[in-house]
Amino acid sequence: MALLVFTTALVMHNDVKAYAQKKTLYWGSSGNDVYVLQQKLSQWGYYHGWADGTYGSATYKAVIDFQRKNGLSADGVVGPDTWAALGYSDTAGRLAAQPAGTYADRGFVEESRDVALLARVIEGEAADESYYGKLAVGAVILNRVRSASFPDTIAGVIFQPGAFESVSNGQINRPLTKESLRAAREAMAGSDPSGGALFFWNPSKTVSPWIWGRQIITTIGRHVFAR
Structure with a gap:
C-alpha cells in the first residue's frame, strides 16, 4: 500500500513538473513543446501535418480550431488555458507555465x-x-x-x-x-x-x-x- 501511494505521488509530481515546463507557444515557436502540441492535436484530429516541432501555419490553424471547439479564446496562443484543455491541467503547473515576466511567483493577480x-x-x-x-x-x-x-x-x-x-x-x-x-x-x-x-x-x-x-x-x- 505504501509503495502504491509513493508511486502515485511520484506520477502526480512528474505530471505537474511536465506541465510546469510547458511554455506559452505561438506562431514562430519551436522545440519539444511544439512537438508535443502537434502530436496531441494530431491524435484528436485537428492537426494533419508532420510533427516537426515548428509552429507554423498548419499548427496555427489546428490550434485555432481546437480553441473554438473548446470554448477558448481563438487567438492561436497556447497558454495555460489551452494547455489545460489539452489535458495538461494543474494549479501549480498553471502558475509555473506562465511566460517569463508574468510575476506569478510574486503574488500578482491574474491580470x-x-x-x-x-x-x-x-x-x-x-x-x-x-x-x-x-x-x-x-x-x-x-x-x-x-x-x-x-x-x-x-x-x-x-x-x-x-x-x-x-x-x-x-x-x-x-x-x-x-x-x-x-x-x-x-x-x-x-x-x-x-x-x-x-x-x-x-x-x-x-x-x-x-x-x-x-x-x-x-x-x-x-x-x-x-x-
Missing part, C-alpha cells in the same frame, strides 16, 4: 500576465523612445483588442502572425524596464497619447506602401501613428 506581456512588446518596439512613445505603443495594442478587426485578447493581438517586428526578431524577450512596465499599466488604465491609433511604424525603416494610406493621427518620437 499581471497581460501587463507583463504588454510591457514586453512596448520594450521590444519602443525601447529607445520617450515614455510617451512607449505609452502610445501600448495604447495601439489595446486599441486593437477593442477593435472588431483584430483579435480580442492582448496575447492574440501581439502574437497575430506578422503583426509586430519585436515578436518576429525576438526583441520581445529583452529585459523589462520599469518605464515599460509603467507604460503598460497606464495604457491599460486608459491613457492613449496615440489618439486612438491602430497602427504605428518607423518611417526610416522599410514598410509596406499600404500603411501610408492609413489616416495619420500624430507622430511621437520616431513613430508615426495612424487609424
Whole structure:
C-alpha cells in the first residue's frame, strides 16, 4: 500500500513538473513543446501535418480550431488555458507555465500576465523612445483588442502572425524596464497619447506602401501613428 501511494505521488509530481515546463507557444515557436502540441492535436484530429516541432501555419490553424471547439479564446496562443484543455491541467503547473515576466511567483493577480506581456512588446518596439512613445505603443495594442478587426485578447493581438517586428526578431524577450512596465499599466488604465491609433511604424525603416494610406493621427518620437 505504501509503495502504491509513493508511486502515485511520484506520477502526480512528474505530471505537474511536465506541465510546469510547458511554455506559452505561438506562431514562430519551436522545440519539444511544439512537438508535443502537434502530436496531441494530431491524435484528436485537428492537426494533419508532420510533427516537426515548428509552429507554423498548419499548427496555427489546428490550434485555432481546437480553441473554438473548446470554448477558448481563438487567438492561436497556447497558454495555460489551452494547455489545460489539452489535458495538461494543474494549479501549480498553471502558475509555473506562465511566460517569463508574468510575476506569478510574486503574488500578482491574474491580470499581471497581460501587463507583463504588454510591457514586453512596448520594450521590444519602443525601447529607445520617450515614455510617451512607449505609452502610445501600448495604447495601439489595446486599441486593437477593442477593435472588431483584430483579435480580442492582448496575447492574440501581439502574437497575430506578422503583426509586430519585436515578436518576429525576438526583441520581445529583452529585459523589462520599469518605464515599460509603467507604460503598460497606464495604457491599460486608459491613457492613449496615440489618439486612438491602430497602427504605428518607423518611417526610416522599410514598410509596406499600404500603411501610408492609413489616416495619420500624430507622430511621437520616431513613430508615426495612424487609424
